[in-house]
Amino acid sequence: MIQQVASGIYSYLPLGWRALRKIEDIVRQEMNRAGGQELMMPVLQPLELWQETGRHLAFGKSMFTLSDRRERKLCLGPTHEEVLTDMVRRNVQSYRDLPLLLYQIQTKFRDEPRPRGGLMRVREFTMKDLYSLDADEEGLDQNYRKMIQAYSDIYSRCGLSSLLVEADSGAIGGKDSHEFMVIADSGEDVVIHCNRCHYAANVEKAQSIKSKAADEDPLPLEEVATPGMKTIDEVAGFLGVPPSRTLKAVFYAADGELVFALIRGDLEINEVKLRNTLKASELRLASEAEVQGAGLVAGSASPIGVSGIKIVADDSITLGANFVAGANKPDVHLRNVNPRRDFAVDLLADIAAARAGEACPRCGDQLLSTRSIEVGHIFKLGTFLSEKLGALFLDQDGVSHPIVMGCYGIGIGRLLAAIVELNHDERGIMWPATVAPYHIYLCPLYMDNPQVISVAEKLYGELEAAGWEVLFDDRRESPGVKFNDADLLGLPLRLTISPRTLESQSVEVKGRGQKEARLLPLETAVATVKELLASS
RNA sequence: CGGGGUGUAGCGCAGUCUGGUUAGCGCGCAUGGUUUGGGACCAUGAGGUCGGCGGUUCGAAUCCGCCCACCCCGACCA
Structure with missing residues (x-):
């Protein structure tokens, strides 16, 4: 192929x-x-x-x-x-x-x-x-x-x-954009969708309703020692709070400029959304050297007291209070951090990755995710x-x-x-008739038999005259070889002619997806092919 | 670009660690013969810069260095 x-x-x-x-x-x-x-x-x-x-x-x-x-x-x-x-x-x-x-x-x-x-x-x-x-x-x-x-x-x-899904417009630009997806496990894309209201979007674009983490009055800021604790799981586990009560900092280089991205600890950053929010053309994770060079402490970085860096926060940080966040000192975190009161951000937007299990932004039902191939x-x-x-x-x-x-x-x-x-089995391809390279695999067996050849050639001519595209397998190979190649190529219909079928003046027909073959009288074969192909 | 891996006949691989005859195996290919309803068999034969360049050595597919290509995992898109 x-x-x-x-x-x-x-x-x-x-x-x-x-x-x-x-x-x-x-x-x-x-x-x-x-x-x-x-x-x-x-x-x-x-x-x-x-x-x-x-x-x-x-x-x-x-x-x-x-x-x-x-x-x-x-x-x-x-x-x-x-x-x-x-x-x-x-x-x-x-x-x-x-x-x-x-x-x-x-x-x-x-x-x-x-x-x-x-x-x-x-x-x-x-x-x-x-x-x-x-x-x-x-x-x-x-x-x-x-x-x-x-x-x-x-x-x-x-x-x-x-499947029509909402999409990010990427390098092409523009505002509204959709992709056509075909569901397939081998696909590179992930679609987030809702079965109830049929909301569907590429993960790059998908939204979800973010849960509220806490609704309480702000408490005074307080330092706590967190020796050796760097990741959200470590810190949350050590302090006995759920990840949703923490703030996570991730550093990016957007067109060369260092950016401080902040999100609630239970969520992940969607880099496509972040890039769009920043209107950047190139976005990558910042290197350790870049982070250190900016005076930030990885593992305990804090939005409080930093300056000279653009801070972009996901709107999830407003859905809660009294968060745990870094103190920008090694092995120290802060309790009762409250956005607005304790720090300001340059941009507040949705930069979170939507995930299966979260609530649909349209109807609130549970979102699902599927792998898919983008075909348009x-x-x-x-x-x-x-x-x-x-x-x-x-x-x-x-x-x-x-x-x-x-x-x-x-x-x-x-x-x-x-x-x-999406159209194959363990033996090979199974072409839809509309796109198959040929419609019919014409398979004469026992090519040393002159009658087989003459009947096959006659049938070939009649099929071509009727407008069908026919692949004539004129190789002198054994039946097994020809049948296996026919399955591998996967043309919709296989027609077999052999001394055995000629005994009854017939030709054997088998659809690629069918298990059993059946015999057709030679004189009505061409007409029957039309019906068979129309239905496949 | 970061991480991992592979380069030996048309295809798939062994041999490399531990350097040493003429570099093997399966499939495929060619010729002749016997076969033929789900990947036949016998005989004979063709086919190789061992990814490239350089080095070490009496001797390199094998050891060392550099380079290249391809594959897989991540950041990009029809």
């Missing part, structure tokens, strides 16, 4: 390529049906265009860059908003030119830190990317809904049941890019406005991988 060339770089072999093209066809049909117009934009892009929007910073090292012979900086497009917006600003003048849905199926390059999972996460991949261009938010909303419908249709035609991602970009690049139009009154944009992506190779992941 596929073969690795280098880390995150693959060749498609003939069968894999056929399946990929089937998926592309489905995607193309649904995009056209939704009113999309196909076009083609270049992989090779001038870096200046990215400097205009500033997004080369957000992509950072993920962007492959190069220079031409005149030392002009170019990049291999990780996505195409810049090129498209540039095209649009030169062609769209009036509200009469809108709305517009433009798409392509094109190669993208992203120098991923760690390619993995075969085709799941690669550095060169084909993506269908559609861009919606509207005069106003209502138009965007309408197209956004239209795309959600088209995407659902695509996945179901590919034999997958998809859509964004309401708004006017961010059109403003940066000056993609404007004149309305009825001759007033200039930025175009309202949306973008909608499906990774074709990843979708292929997800289909295989």
